[in-house]
Amino acid sequence: MIGEVIVSGCITLIMLMLLIVSFSFPHIDIAGSMGAGGWPQGVIVLALLLNAVLFFQLMYKKKNGVEFSGKVSLNEIRSFALSTGIFVIFIFLLGFVGFFWSAPFVVVAFMMQLGVRKTKPLILTPLVSTVLFTLLFGKVMEVSLPRGIGFFRILTYYLY
């Protein structure tokens, strides 16, 4: 119940915030009577009404003792937060050291989070996947993978 209310509450808050922001859009005659803000405002109002219906449904369910969908345990939240944290670090690392040096980090970190402790797969998987993706995307397909800055940037020009 509490999880459902939190999600529904978050959606309502975001919608209200966006509704307030949408009133600041300038109205330009050429854009028709609806203007730039008319459509998003209509969608927001619809979403708020639906959220209100959902809230009443939740209350009805609680009153009648109906089971609620979805339960997230504290352990799951912890693990999820750690995964998100690792990915955020990976994105920041990409800006500094580039794809080639940050990819092994993210692969090892997630493998360890999935319970892998053996040294062989922990060395081979990041090595093979990073080299393979760098060559395939960076060299063959000429996708411009992040290069990082300074020394790391210079180094990547020898690789892709």
Added chain:
Amino acid sequence: MGILQSFAAVLSPFNILLMIIGSAAGILFGALPGISSAMGAVLLLTFTYGMEPVSAIILLVAGFCGATYGGSITSILFGTPGTPANVMTVVDGYPMHKKGRGGEALGLAITASVLGGMFSTFVLILTVEPMSRVAISFGPAEYVALALLGLSSISSLGGKSQVKSFISVALGLLLATFGTDVISGVPRFTFGTTLFANGVHFIPVMIGAFAISEVFNQIATRSKSSVNESVEVGIKLMSLKQVWQHRWLMLKSAVIGVFIGILPGSGGSIASVIAYGEAVRSSKNPDEFGHGAIEGVIAPEVANNAATGGALVPTMALGIPGSGTTAILLGAFILHGMRPGPLLFMTQPTLLYGVFIAMFIANLFLFFGGKYGIKLFLQVSKLPYSIQGPVILLLCFIGSFALSNDMGNVWFMLFAGIVGYFLKKYGYSVAALVLGLVLGPLLEENLRRALIISQDNVAELFLRPIAGPIFLMALLAVLSPYIRNYMSRRKSYVS
């Protein structure tokens, strides 16, 4: 006579070799999440400089067909659409793989793609001129009706809570309004940053909502069994009986694909969404959609491959490219000394029909190429999840980043992953969210244009001869689950 001449021109050994190479390269480009079919076409274009015009176009067209199919492989195995046209294949293809029916889903995708592609080229050869005339008469009101028809499938997507499905689609529609307003040029919800200036692309959102959230969920629950590793995944092609069973669905999806492909500015992604919606609407078991319904793989795959043929019509007949890939094809025409436009039908009928014949044959090669290409990817799917998961995350990153070499898309992907995780946990439909995001711009822009043209006369939208019936179909599609529910309740009450 023109068709016979085209056959002779197309069926040279060199051109057949080009079709094989083009199809194989296309499958590879489509299957790699970072490489769009447009990027694949650019890569192939460099090989065409010294070729005859017909051969050059054949190579590019075969690549286009291959890429549209190839995108379904990663959609099914990793929950990451290889190309935007495969956006709806994820919705049922990935759940099928999770249930250990990945081989079946891949078989459905390949058969549906090939049949869709072959049907569309056959239809186009016969009807290209009248169809392009009807397509030109499509105005904003008709586009609005089409977008609503596509959205009407939400009443059946996501299953348990209709209200949550509608909230999800509203979130998608709202997300689609971020960025510069196309009509007035006013920046909307940009919050003073350049991050939102170009809007939110649906591919990073899709990758985040489906693939990232799933990997994070696997890690959080530490369940290695969700992606079925123990079951040997073999490709299971559609039997003739299955093809016959789904003949109307395939026919409908192919017609939708061809027609939407012809409409300028539309493409495989819109075609697959609308065909999916129609499949949901006409299904006897709409509740199965989103949980691994085979119709949910067949309909979008038939439609997106049928749309490849359709997309070439405005490009060649009007000189209007409907997508990035067809824009590159248009460039290839000009590069090889041809000027696409209405005169092309009269001046170069051999080339025009030659392109369609090449597409037809390229689709045949797809069947065999795809069958063997899949085997390579299936080896990857047999790896333990502790290896698969991190590798999928790397692919997700490349898929989002390579879209425009922009880290902003990677942040969008991560954010969509976080939101998708909680939405899925609490029974919201991420498929409905993506549906709203894909169809949002089409719906809003055309609704506003239609209102400007009709001077805010809403009734005029519904009274147009083509738009009116489509609006009615959309309304019926939304109401049909409620009507069915009411009828069955009434029946049980009476009995």
